Amino acid sequence: MNLEIEDLRKVIDNRKHSTVVLDEVQLRIGSGELVSIVGPSGCGKTTLLEIIAGLQSKTEGSILIDQVPIEKSSANRAIVFQQYALFPWLTVQKNIQYGPRIRGVNAPERNRISREYIEMVGLAGFESHYPHELSGGMQQRVALARALANDPDILLLDEPFAALDAQTKENCQQELLYLWEKTGITILFVTHDIGEALFLSDRVFLMTANPGTITECIDVDMARPRRHSVRLDPGFRMKEAQIRSFLYNGVRELGVDQSGGFPVRLAR
Amino acid sequence: MKQAAYKIALPLLFLALWYSISRFGHISPLILPDPESTVRALISLIQSGDLALNTYVSLKRSMGGFLLGSFLGVASGILIGWSHFWEDFFDLAINFVRAIPKTALAPLFIVWFGLGDSAKILLIAFSSYFFTVIPTIEGVKNVDSLYVKTARSMGANEFQIMTSVIMPAAMPAIFAGLRLTVTTALIVLVMVEIVAGNDGLGYLLQEARGNLDMAIMFATLFALGVLGYCLDAAMQYLGKKLMPWRKGKTLSM
Numbered sequence: 001m002n003l004e005i006e007d008l009r010k011v012i013d014n015r016k017h018s019t020v021v022l023d024e025v026q027l028r029i030g031s032g033e034l035v036s037i038v039g040p041s042g043c044g045k046t047t048l049l050e051i052i053a054g055l056q057s058k059t060e061g062s063i064l065i066d067q068v069p070i071e072k073s074s075a076n077r078a079i080v081f082q083q084y085a086l087f088p089w090l091t092v093q094k095n096i097q098y099g100p101r102i103r104g105v106n107a108p109e110r111n112r113i114s115r116e117y118i119e120m121v122g123l124a125g126f127e128s129h130y131p132h133e134l135s136g137g138m139q140q141r142v143a144l145a146r147a148l149a150n151d152p153d154i155l156l157l158d159e160p161f162a163a164l165d166a167q168t169k170e171n172c173q174q175e176l177l178y179l180w181e182k183t184g185i186t187i188l189f190v191t192h193d194i195g196e197a198l199f200l201s202d203r204v205f206l207m208t209a210n211p212g213t214i215t216e217c218i219d220v221d222m223a224r225p226r227r228h229s230v231r232l233d234p235g236f237r238m239k240e241a242q243i244r245s246f247l248y249n250g251v252r253e254l255g256v257d258q259s260g261g262f263p264v265r266l267a268r
Numbered sequence: 269m270k271q272a273a274y275k276i277a278l279p280l281l282f283l284a285l286w287y288s289i290s291r292f293g294h295i296s297p298l299i300l301p302d303p304e305s306t307v308r309a310l311i312s313l314i315q316s317g318d319l320a321l322n323t324y325v326s327l328k329r330s331m332g333g334f335l336l337g338s339f340l341g342v343a344s345g346i347l348i349g350w351s352h353f354w355e356d357f358f359d360l361a362i363n364f365v366r367a368i369p370k371t372a373l374a375p376l377f378i379v380w381f382g383l384g385d386s387a388k389i390l391l392i393a394f395s396s397y398f399f400t401v402i403p404t405i406e407g408v409k410n411v412d413s414l415y416v417k418t419a420r421s422m423g424a425n426e427f428q429i430m431t432s433v434i435m436p437a438a439m440p441a442i443f444a445g446l447r448l449t450v451t452t453a454l455i456v457l458v459m460v461e462i463v464a465g466n467d468g469l470g471y472l473l474q475e476a477r478g479n480l481d482m483a484i485m486f487a488t489l490f491a492l493g494v495l496g497y498c499l500d501a502a503m504q505y506l507g508k509k510l511m512p513w514r515k516g517k518t519l520s521m
């Protein structure tokens with residue numbers, strides 16, 4: 001499944017003023033690719049994902065999937081939010097079955113699907129638990145399984161691991177790669193974390209704010225399957241430094257002090 | 269076991285206080301009946317069938333009004349909370365009529381619908397409507413938009429979002445409203461039976477006052493207490509059945 005975004009622009013009008021959230025966004029993702037977008041807070045990453053998912057309208061530009069313009073939201077584009085958004089009134093199993101149920105899949109088939117994905121994300125034995133009875137990492141895996149159970153062509157992930165501790169985060173990243181290799185799905189992954197983006201992706205897009213736009217695309221030509229030890233690799237470290245400098249340069253041009261680590265926001 | 273003893277300690281204390289005041293306090297039984305005559309009055313009400321009959325009549329009215337009013341309240345509340353169009357349309361009307369104490373409408377309803385059951389049921393329905401519609405609107409508006417977005421991204425249409433997301437997500441708020449509504453349905457019921465009844469528990473109270481029979485009055489009050497308690501317990505039970513995910517989710521430790 002190919003995703004092509006040309007000259008995407010998004011303006012949000014409030015009562016008082018209108019904000020250009022996204023401007024001249026270009027993005028191409030090939031079938032089966034795993035690519036990341038890295039950018040500071042507020043640069044429009046969530047907005048971009050929601051527009052691709054069909055949950056927000058665009059102002060200008062085109063979004064094509066396999067050469068066809070997208071219309072409203074559809075089951076072939078799944079999105080997972082940073083806050084998981086599991087339905088608290090449904091058990092793990094029923095949460096995962098939600099998409100198939102909406103599409104009118106019959107009960108035996110639904111059960112087969114949920115069993116498959118519960119197995120895949122390693123949650124066997126937790127089928128009848130409610131979300132509030134699970135840890136953060138487990139909830140994240142349910143959210144992933146729920147998105148995958150709809151058998152989408154592209155998976156849009158919005159900082160899915162941001163709320164997890166370092167170790168759980170690394171496990172989840174490893175599992176995501178495993179799921180991706182197993183399903184062959186196309187993944188667009190949004191994150192703040194440069195290391196995470198490099199570890200997971202074929203390519204990393206850098207985004208800057210005001211207005212939000214994609215400024216760089218960095219190829220990550222490291223062999224797969226990857227393990228966490230590649231993070232110590234000199235090539236990996238160099239790419240990391242390169243991305244960091246791109247983001248800092250953006251800050252320097254805007255005249256903001258660059259000594260304070262990763263910029264929280266590129267204010268103009 | 270120890271907990272049960274702890275729970276009935278306060279009621280027992282009240283009973284003892286009541287007993288000693290009525291026995292040693294030189295208070296006329298026309299003001300305060302003693303516990304024995306109250307129990308005797310209760311037994312006589314049960315044996316004569318008066319209690320069962322009047323409870324049945326009252327229950328029928330209050331439940332009829334409650335079911336009618338709260339059904340309409342929940343249904344329209346979901347619609348109003350969901351769409352700005354209906355919200356703006358209903359906003360002023362609902363908030364204005366809501367501000368009128370429902371008991372103040374009793375005379376009007378009696379003029380319009382007579383002294384029979386229909387005026388009573390409609391008045392209870394009317395007040396139940398307003399006690400459910402507001403929490404339902406709030407409940408629907410407070411549904412986390414991420415749930416709606418998630419459902420929509422998985423291909424749910426508006427109707428499916430309404431039934432599979434909005435309704436369960438707003439259910440706790442709606443149920444809290446319903447529980448309050450049951451109690452208020454009883455308040456309106458007793459009031460309207462006192463004003464315009466020839467049967468029902470409210471009427472029994474009014475009749476006891478006329479006969480200066482305080483034991484019957486106290487026995488009836490007790491019966492009303494039991495009725496209200498049972499209805500509330502039934503609502504809580506229903507809530508637990510309908511919202512199993514809320515079980516074991518509590519703020520206390």
Ligand SMILES: Nc1ncnc2c1ncn2[C@@H]1O[C@H](COP(=O)(O)OP(=O)(O)OP(=O)(O)O)[C@@H](O)[C@H]1O
Binds near residue numbers: 012019040044045
């Ligand atoms: N409804 C809205 N009205 C006005 N501005 C908005 C609205 N929604 C988002 N924005 C603006 O759009 C910009 C991008 O928001 P978005 O949530 O997409 O950022 P983000 O890159 O996902 O940030 P984060 O990394 O913190 O999640 C922000 O500057 C925000 O102020």
Ligand SMILES: [Mg+2]
Binds near residue numbers: 045046047158
């Ligand atoms: Mg975001």
